Amino acid sequence: xxxxxxxxxxxxxxxxxxxxxxxxxxxxxxxxxxxxxxxxxxxxxxxxxxxxxxxxxxxxxxxxxxxxxxxxxxxxxxxxxxxxxxxxxxxxxxxxxxxxxxxxxxxxxxxxxxxxxxxxxxxxxxxxxxxxxxxxxxxxxxxxxxxxxxxxxxxxxxxxxxxxxxxxxxxxxxxxxxxxxxxxxxxxxxxxxxxxxxxxxxxxxxxxxxxxxxxxxxxxxxxxxxxxxxxxxxxxxxxxxxxxxxxxxxxxxxxxxxxxxxxxxxxxxxxxxxxxxxxxxxxxxxxxxxxxxxxxxxxxxxxxxxxxxxxxxxxxxxxxxxxxxxxxxxxxxxxxxxxxxxxxxxxxxxxxxxxxxxxxxxxxxxxxxxxxxxxxxxxxxxxxxxxxxxxxxxxxxxxxxxxxxxxxxxx
Amino acid sequence: xxxxxxxxxxxxxxxxxxxxxxxxxxxxxxxxxxxxxxxxxxxxxxxxxxxxxxxxxxxxxxxxxxxxxxxxxxxxxxxxxxxxxxxxxxxxxxxxxxxxxxxxxxxxxxxxxxxxxxxxxxxxxxxxxxxxxxxxxxxxxxxxxxxxxxxxxxxxxxxxxxxxxxxxxxxxxxxxxxxxxxxxxxxxxxxxxxxxxxxxxxxxxxxxxxxxxxxxxxxxxxxxxxxxxxxxxxxxxxxxxxxxxxxxxxxxxxxxxxxxxxxxxxxxxxxxxxxxxxxxxxxxxxxxxxxxxxxxxxxxxxxxxxxxxxxxxxxxxxxxxxxxxxxxxxxxx
Numbered sequence: 001x002x003x004x005x006x007x008x009x010x011x012x013x014x015x016x017x018x019x020x021x022x023x024x025x026x027x028x029x030x031x032x033x034x035x036x037x038x039x040x041x042x043x044x045x046x047x048x049x050x051x052x053x054x055x056x057x058x059x060x061x062x063x064x065x066x067x068x069x070x071x072x073x074x075x076x077x078x079x080x081x082x083x084x085x086x087x088x089x090x091x092x093x094x095x096x097x098x099x100x101x102x103x104x105x106x107x108x109x110x111x112x113x114x115x116x117x118x119x120x121x122x123x124x125x126x127x128x129x130x131x132x133x134x135x136x137x138x139x140x141x142x143x144x145x146x147x148x149x150x151x152x153x154x155x156x157x158x159x160x161x162x163x164x165x166x167x168x169x170x171x172x173x174x175x176x177x178x179x180x181x182x183x184x185x186x187x188x189x190x191x192x193x194x195x196x197x198x199x200x201x202x203x204x205x206x207x208x209x210x211x212x213x214x215x216x217x218x219x220x221x222x223x224x225x226x227x228x229x230x231x232x233x234x235x236x237x238x239x240x241x242x243x244x245x246x247x248x249x250x251x252x253x254x255x256x257x258x259x260x261x262x263x264x265x266x267x268x269x270x271x272x273x274x275x276x277x278x279x280x281x282x283x284x285x286x287x288x289x290x291x292x293x294x295x296x297x298x299x300x301x302x303x304x305x306x307x308x309x310x311x312x313x314x315x316x317x318x319x320x321x322x323x324x325x326x327x328x329x330x331x332x333x334x335x336x337x338x339x340x341x342x343x344x345x346x347x348x349x350x351x352x353x354x355x356x357x358x359x360x361x362x363x364x365x366x367x368x369x370x371x372x373x374x375x376x377x378x379x380x381x382x383x384x385x386x387x388x389x390x391x392x393x394x395x396x397x398x399x400x401x402x403x404x405x406x407x408x409x410x411x
Numbered sequence: 412x413x414x415x416x417x418x419x420x421x422x423x424x425x426x427x428x429x430x431x432x433x434x435x436x437x438x439x440x441x442x443x444x445x446x447x448x449x450x451x452x453x454x455x456x457x458x459x460x461x462x463x464x465x466x467x468x469x470x471x472x473x474x475x476x477x478x479x480x481x482x483x484x485x486x487x488x489x490x491x492x493x494x495x496x497x498x499x500x501x502x503x504x505x506x507x508x509x510x511x512x513x514x515x516x517x518x519x520x521x522x523x524x525x526x527x528x529x530x531x532x533x534x535x536x537x538x539x540x541x542x543x544x545x546x547x548x549x550x551x552x553x554x555x556x557x558x559x560x561x562x563x564x565x566x567x568x569x570x571x572x573x574x575x576x577x578x579x580x581x582x583x584x585x586x587x588x589x590x591x592x593x594x595x596x597x598x599x600x601x602x603x604x605x606x607x608x609x610x611x612x613x614x615x616x617x618x619x620x621x622x623x624x625x626x627x628x629x630x631x632x633x634x635x636x637x638x639x640x641x642x643x644x645x646x647x648x649x650x651x652x653x654x655x656x657x658x659x660x661x662x663x664x665x666x667x668x669x670x671x672x673x674x675x676x677x678x679x680x681x682x683x684x685x686x687x688x689x690x691x692x693x694x695x696x697x698x699x700x701x702x703x704x705x706x707x708x709x710x711x712x713x714x715x716x717x718x719x720x721x722x723x724x725x726x727x728x729x730x731x732x733x734x735x736x737x738x739x740x741x742x743x744x
Contacts, residue, residue, distance in 0.1 A: 003695065003701040003702070003703045004654070005697075005700060006701040007699060007700055007701065008695060008699055008701050009701075019441070022441065022442055022443045026443055029443070029446055037496055060447075061447050061450075063447070063451075064450050065450055065493075065497075065498065065500065066450070066492065066496070066497045066498040069498050069554060164556075168554070168555070168556045171555070171556065172554055172555060175555070206651070208598075208599070208604055208606060211603070211604060212600065212603050215600075215602050216600075248650050250604070250649045250650055254592070254604040254605075255604075257593060295650075296637070296650065297649055297650060300649060303594075304593045304594070312627060312630070315627075391636075391639050391641075391675040392636050392639070392675075394672035394674070395633065398673070402629075
């Protein structure tokens with residue numbers, strides 16, 4: 001129902017063979033679905049067979065969100081111990097939670113015990129040796145159950161990296177870890193997740209699910225529920241690494257632009273250190289622009305840095321106490337840099353857009369300070385933009401009107 | 412738009428084929444793929460029915476069956492699932508409310524469903540509903556996950572039901588403002604990268620809350636209009652490929668902030684029309700690809716916002732025909 005990037009092929013009638021195959025698949029799927037609905041409608045969430053059925057169906061269709069919910073109910077109705085009410089999990093000692101009706105935890109110390117309700121009836125006595133069936137058989141403590149769930153979703157995520165429901169389920173499992181495991185154990189489970197986020201971002205550098213997941217992991221890890229210490233330096237370094245691998249990774253530049261506020265706060269950076277940081281970042285993106293002047297990710301980041309110098313109303317800035325001279329100096333330097341760049345690359349629109357924005361910002365500053373009478377005419381850049389980017393003609397008309405208005409007001 | 416009539420035939424809107432295509436969607440019950448998309452059934456009905464209304468064939472799907480199906484997805488707590496037997500979730504509840512709005516059947520919700528109050532109370536933070544009392548955010552269901560999509564969905568549905576007073580709109584607005592980025596755009600949650608789809612949800616939420624004053628309009632509009640690529644199509648984020656669905660996410664956002672004229676209309680119209688399957692109906696993500704009902708709707712809503720002839724006007728805030736929102740919301744003011 002939501003096809004992306006799949007080539008259109010002529011719709012020919014299905015052959016009898018194809019129709020038969022479809023019907024077989026439908027029948028198998030329906031059987032699974034019916035069996036799950038039947039058990040769920042009878043609230044048999046502690047039935048281990050139900051849990052296994054959800055595994056089967058979710059492997060066929062991880063978008064079927066209701067089945068993820070059934071699986072959650074299976075976990076909270078027996079497979080997981082009851083979290084100690086209200087308090088933090090401390091020792092999730094399985095022996096204290098036998099009140100749960102059919103509780104897997106009751107078999108903690110004897111996975112081969114016949115009293116145990118294995119997740120898979122197959123080979124309940126074998127330990128975890130890596131295969132799915134063995135893993136299903138071996139789980140019995142909360143940490144095992146939760147680790148098993150995390151492992152279960154990995155191949156699904158690899159195959160369906162943009163499926164919201166899988167990411168959501170994984171987050172829920174991680175929250176269960178906080179509720180049910182001793183803090184050091186929960187922390188180690190969560191820390192391991194950062195590696196998964198990195199792996200997903202190697203697979204697809206722009207996957208916004210994976211970037212959002214990473215930010216979520218970091219925020220939770222930093223909380224007192226888990227590590228209770230800042231990871232901002234590590235995360236900032238991570239964006240450097242991602243940018244070095246691919247200058248066009250706007251997602252990495254974006255994350256950097258958000259992290260730098262906290263980074264400077266936590267470094268207790270004074271005004272001077274903040275200004276030095278800004279200059280260093282400007283140098284970094286200038287070097288990148290010298291290599292890739294057509295890269296809009298770089299231009300967005302450049303504009304973001306320059307907007308720190310002259311923030312629009314109400315927006316925070318990393319350099320709140322720059323002097324007027326410092327502001328003018330930053331803007332003039334960036335304008336010079338772009339003009340130099342244009343000597344080699346004059347047919348790209350992005351530098352002109354930046355020039356237009358910066359010269360207008362400079363004019364505003366200079367109307368408050370001393371003008372040296374050498375200002376660039378923004379209309380020159382605007383006429384270049386009209387030529388290089390005719391798609392946005394309507395925008396340039398509005399900008400021209402605004403420039404006229406601004407000039408009139410400044411007289 | 413006179414010049415559009417001179418476009419070659421393959422670049423005319425294939426209205427009859429699109430109507431037929433949408434009507435055929437529910438006849439594929441013996442196909443495995445139909446089964447795999449059951450979790451989208453109620454959304455699909457909303458997409459198809461809205462498309463039919465824009466195409467001026469509002470009765471191409473039977474009204475009674477539509478209402479029966481929608482109500483068959485409702486749970487006792489007022490929420491709707493994707494199909495009968497599927498759990499309730501915000502995404503489907505919003506679609507249900509939109510469909511009932513479209514076919515003017517809120518009265519059936521009262522007589523045959525749980526009534527609109529119960530639906531609306533799902534969201535109420537006071538009733539331990541989906542809005543977080545502290546943060547103002549909305550979850551999709553009782554299993555968590557907060558996203559500006561859900562916040563918008565709640566405001567959309569509650570506004571249609573005239574029940575906005577049940578939630579803390581100010582806190583919701585504050586949360587949306589916290590999702591703003593330096594480029595003027597908005598993400599899924601505070602700190603997340605700007606994305607055209609999320610921008611639509613945030614701008615529409617702020618519009619429903621009458622708080623457009625919080626938007627950095629020119630910066631946002633500049634970012635949005637830069638989504639147009641030389642072939643006329645729009646992408647959702649920098650350095651990504653064009654896709655018909657962004658004709659809606661980007662253009663509706665631009666429309667709401669009165670900047671739709673910042674992109675090249677003719678080129679986008681061509682791009683959308685080129686993505687049609689003129690033989691069998693439907694619109695795909697880009698020319699030559701497989702069609703689906705989601706891209707069909709968002710191609711048509713895009714064309715509608717672009718003033719393409721022979722299509723009804725779409726409301727950029729609610730993604731419903733303007734005639735529908737006029738009927739429901741217009742009379743209140």
